[in-house]
């Protein structure tokens with residue numbers, strides 16, 4: 001089956017004898033046993049439930065993974081990943097990173113005595129220098145948030161000793177545009193809250209891998225602490241994934257129209273989008289992904305222009321998050337990346353003139369008219 005067909009037909013209720021097309025919401029915390037020492041396959045919903053399970057199989061199929069796990073949020077998935085480490089272990093992560101991930105590395109992880117070094121993966125020497133005997137995880141986002149830097153996943157994997165896990169946050173491109181396991185990644189992380197759920201109505205997170213031993217460790221963690229995705233949210237995800245290809249195509253088409261328009265605006269000084277990077281990074285994008293995605297960051301002339309734009313948009317909503325059908329505008333400097341120290345934000349280019357757009361699926365003419373008003 002092809003990707004878009006799997007999206008529509010890939011989640012099936014294995015217990016269906018009604019002919020229902022939708023996987024039901026099995027809203028049950030516990031499951032009765034047919035006899036002593038027997039199980040229907042489900043015992044207690046923290047461990048597994050029959051709505052989450054088909055969703056996990058669907059995500060595995062979409063990522064080309066043998067195993068996938070559904071979590072209550074992307075951060076719960078990242079926390080489970082860090083839970084496989086031991087005290088004193090070392091992590092190397094992208095210097096330009098989702099703010100919440102950086103917060104986890106810099107706060108809870110340090111309490112467990114895990115150390116994180118941040119590197120710019122476009123400079124392989126930085127990575128080589130950062131490697132330590134205790135390095136266990138290399139964590140990359142590509143493209144990065146919010147500066148849209150692209151990392152060559154296969155090239156990074158080649159540098160790493162085989163025992164180091166290469167974890168790729170695939171939230172921005174989704175398996176529709178990029179399949180990191182095929183490029184050498186060991187584990188994929190998703191904020192399912194974004195494109196996979198796609199409607200700004202639920203939180204979710206995923207991990208996907210072909211390493212069965214790793215999958216088993218992760219499953220032990222989530223069943224022990226109870227961070228698995230609830231039945232209703234699993235239902236929403238299965239429903240949303242049916243239209244993932246349509247939403248990705250339309251959002252990306254809108255993004256391409258918006259970057260063309262932004263390029264002509266005198267108040268717009270810089271645009272960050274994977275197709276607008278330097279020659280080398282555009283070549284990497286084309287090699288490892290089939291699209292550039294629907295996230296754009298841009299810098300305007302003054303802080304006042306940025307603030308006015310945020311306050312004047314009408315269709316576009318000034319809100320955190322991304323990847324939904326509604327187009328959102330955010331101010332990374334004061335929102336997603338507010339927790340990063342000022343000097344680190346500025347060094348990355350996250351200043352008080354930077355805005356980030358997540359394109360939704362509205363009519364592009366309405367979006368352009370809204371931006372025109374906001375930047376007037």
Ligand SMILES: *Cc1c(COP(=O)(O)O)cnc(C)c1O
Pocket residue numbers: 073074075076098100101141145169171172190191192193194203204205322
């Ligand atoms: C939102 C996001 C996360 C965190 O996911 P939640 O579902 O909000 O917990 C992680 N990585 C990226 C790239 C994100 O955009």
